[in-house]
Amino acid sequence: MRISFSHYDPGLFYDEGFVSKNRARHSSKEMIKLFRKMHEDELAARQSSAELAIIEMGISFTVYTDKDGNIDRSWPFDIVPRIIPKSEWDKIESGLKQRVKALNLFIDDLYNEQNIIKDGVFPAEVLADSKNFRPECVGIKPKAGIWAHICGSDLVRDTDGTMYVLEDNLRVPSGVSYMLENREVTKQVFPELFETYAPLPVDDYPTDLHEMLTSISPRKVKRPEVVLLTPGIYNSAYFEHAYLAHQMGAELVEGRDLFVDKDECVYMRTVAGAQRVDVIYRRIDDDFIDPEVFREDSTLGVPGLMRAWKAGNVGIANAPGAGVADDKVVYAFVPDMIRYYLNEEPGIPNVPTYRCMYKKERDYVLANLEKLVVKPANESGGYGMMIGPAATKTERKTFEKLIKRNPRNYIAQPTLGISTVPTIVGKTLEPRHVDLRPFILSGKKSAITTGGLTRVAMRKGSLVVNSSQGGGSKDTWIVSDVRK
Amino acid sequence: MLSRVAESIYWAGRYIERAENTARLIRVNSYLMLDTPKGISPGWKALIPISGLNEEFKNYSNDPSERDVIKFLIGDQKNPGSILNSLKYARENFRTVREVIPRTAWQKLNTLFLYSKENVSTGLTQKGRDKYLDRIISGSQQLHGLMASVMYRDEAWHFLRIGRSIERAEMTTRIVDVRSENILTDIDESFESMSFKNIQWISILKSLSAYSIYRRRIDVRVDRSSILEFLFHDKLFPRSLAHCIASVEESVGMLANSPSPLKSLRVIENKLNKQNLEKLKLDTLHAFIDEIQLGIRRFHNALEKQYFLSPYK
Known part of the structure; x- marks a missing residue:
């Protein structure tokens, strides 16, 4: 049987594939046309071939269960891409850049002059109660005033089609590797749609990330030593750590691979002896990065790392303390920050808070x-x-x-009515709720992923998109509005 | 290269080779069993000491039957040297160093591990065993071939090669050590016994993929001293001790700060070169192999001390 959409009903929600029951949205028309011509077994076969590719490529995430300890699970993936027109994406992109710029100015201000408090825009008591404010970071001026070098902001679309920022992840946001791998898999699954749509490529990210990281090196050397610091193989995002290190050609290190010497510089232990490290892309929370300063019992971190950072001998991304803006009350002040620091109106609204x-x-x-x-x-x-x-x-x-x-x-x-996207359920397509996490890089220059990671709640009616709780993901396509 | 990474790659090299070696051993023994009369059949128990797993097997079973030995060697969860566990450890090691090995190599190993795991019950049946072992052996060889053709010749490559060659050298010594016991003690010179001995010598050669090369390059007849000469001294045969040690030496020589591990390799080479193999009786052969194995262990320790990450460094 051919695939039919006669039962496809997004109900009250905004659906990104359909305007109304059985009527495809302009940006999705060609894709829906292809599906209507396709036999339903063919669709199911393409889905399972993608799942097989994911197993063989070893795209996985680690979950902890009481029964089996840490297990490696294959990344759940739905082959039907989510399509966003470029004209809309351009607005989101500039809105996110503006937002992250303001957030960095805010963090830098909090750890230094605190003008925003003095001017009465941000209340001192919110800061006083903040769990993620690190007094150890007061007075520090990281290169270019950037604290949150990598930000993952979660966006959701309400019933009227407006995109809102739901939260900003400024500590160790993850998911970008899955965005990159999703694209690789989709290329194998729907080559014909790539010809029709020519979605904008996503694979610049590792290069942009590496460039940003080298830009925060304190030493002026031709090839600064950049490392990615991971908690290790049992971390849920280990796959991503290894993937990004590999893509950037950077060393993937664990805490025990590094040490801080008497000169307050960071070194790694190599087969040829100690080697200086210039930039650390850390995927470990503040609490664990340096047992001398934060949690004493941490075995994941590097004793003395904060000393080396304060002495200006190593760049750390994200900077310790950047998580202060990763707080739901602080979030509510972001529109005010944008007006205060940039004298602009926010390009993407906050969810009313x-x-x-x-x-x-x-x-x-x-x-x-x-x-x-x-x-x-x-x-x-x-x-x-x-x-x-x-x-x-x-x-x-x-x-x-x-x-x-x-x-x-x-x-x-x-409560928001989060948008839906056509998603494979058995042999047919049904609407499922999605969010979107783009990643914004800030260094000397700023850059943003083309689209981002779309997470989808696989269960009917569910809004839970976390992969550890049965959520899946989709490839996200930014496509030109005008097509041949 | 990070010390921790070097260590992981070295072990991955060893484990992949170990899985392949174990698969070869079982396979050749299966053929040998078919060729020998019931009464004098060598059985399956010799595979345990060849794999260096006497202690582990004691805890597993007191019955060295075909069924138990094969289950132990192929798929036992508690046997650290089983094919399944060797591939599992190799994969875990690769997983921790995924960023320095070719992506395709990781995928190949991952697929091989998944195959070995999912098909283990087939591998334990008499009918499915040969195909299963063949997949393990060819999978390992494809993996090595792939890495040999795409890997940059930096430290990662050398540690991988050192691991693989050391494991191979050890296996060659153990095969000769255990198998020769069976063949050399028997003083029965009857025709049946002689032809049975020949079959066993041939099986040694076959476990090391050496039979056809031996016949073509050395001797059509099976001759004890020329076989020992071939397996220990031949520089051109890739599974001979001399060749394995030379490969290790070449790779160690490419690393920084290598004098101490190199020194321990020269000790092995001197011992090997000075030994006249023709004169060795069962007990002296045994003692000689012990010394070589000790030398290999000392080399491993020197390597570890020089390059790997000890938590107290």
Whole structure:
């Protein structure tokens, strides 16, 4: 049987493939046309050949289970690409660059003059309560004032089609390697669609990343030694660490491979003896990078690393302390930061966010708990959240108390109707919810991935896109609006 | 190159070679069993000491039957030297150094490991065994061929080659050591016994892929001293001890700070060159092989001390 879309119904949600039931969106027309001509077994066969390719290429992520310890799972992937017109992407791109520029100015300001507080735009008490503010970093001026060299911002599209920034990941955002591998696999699966669409290439990223990293080298040498610091093979993102190191031609190091010598420079242990390291792309959280300064029990880090960094002998990306802006209350201030530092209006809106620390906004939240999603400031992965419409009366009462007791720690947002994309379910296509994580690089120059990683919730109605919880991913295509 | 990476690559080289060697051993023994009369059949137990796994097998079974030995060597989870575990460790090592080895090599090893794991039950049947072992052997050879044709000749290549050649050298000494015991003790000079001995000598050659080369280059007849000469001293045969040690030496010579490991290699070479193989009786051959094996272990220690990452350095 040929593939039919007569049952395809996005309902109230914005669907990125269809305008309404059975009517393809302009950007997806050619792809849907191909599917309509295709036998449903053919589609299923292409999906399984992609899955086989993923197993053989060893594209995996590690999950921890109580039963088997650490296991390597194949990366879940849906072959139907998500298509975004270039005209729309251009706006997103400039909006993200603007956002990350403001975030870097903000972090640099917080660790130095703190003008934004003095000028009354950002409240001192938010800073005082911030878990990710590192007093050890006060007074430091990293090269070009950049702290968040790599930022992964999560975008979602609401029912009216508007793209919102949901959060900014400024600590150790991951996922970019899957974006690159998804493209490789899709090329094998839909060569005919590449001819029709000519999606913009994504493979500049490793080069851009390497260039950015060399630009923060403190030594002026022709080929600075750049290393990627990984917690090791059991980390969930180990595949990505190895992949990026390989693509950049950089050494993939673990903490035990490095040491700080008496000259406060960082060295790695090689077969030819100690060798100086100029730039560290660390994929380890602040807490673990230096047991002399942060967690004493960390065996993943390098004792003395902070001394070497402060002495200006090594570049670290992202800079220690950059996570201060990775906080849901701080997030609510990003539009204000953009206006304050850049004197511009935000190019991409924040999800409307009510800050419980302000009485007016708190009163609104408390009066509308059944409509809102309440989130704590410093948790991630959906921990400690309340989804109003789904919560019981008792849960709402509990959150009312929590908010009253510690208003600074809570924000609330309206529930969004996150967009859907056609996704393979068995032998047919059904709408599934997606988000988008582009990666923004900031060094001497700034660069951004073409599109980003689209994550998809594979279960019907689910909004959970995390790969550890049954989420999958898709290739993301930025395509020219005008086609031959 | 990072010390930790060098160590991982060295071990990956050893484990891949070990998996291939084990597969060869089982395969040749299967053929040997078919060629020998029941009463004097050498059985399967010799494969355990050849693989250097006496202790491990004791914990596994007290019955060196075909079934137990094969299961132990191919797919036992607890046997660190089983084919399955060798490929698993090789893969784990490759996984930690994925950024320095060719992507295609990683994929090849990954596929080979997945094959060995998914088809292990077929490998344990008499009917499926040969095909299974053939896939392991050809998979390992394809992997080596692929790496030989695409790898840059930097330290990664040399550590891989050192690992592979050292493992190969050890295996050659063990095959001769264990098999010769069986052949040399028997003083029965009857025709049946002689022809059986010949079959065993041939099986030694076959386990090392040496039979046809030996016949073409050395001797059509099977002759004990010329076989020993060939397997220990021949510089051109890739599985001879002399050749393996020379490959190791060449690669170690390309590394920085190599005097100490090189010195330990020369000790092995001197011993090897000075020994007149023709005069060796069973016990003196045994003692000679012991010395060579000790030399190999000393070389490994010197290599480790010089290049690998010790946590207390």
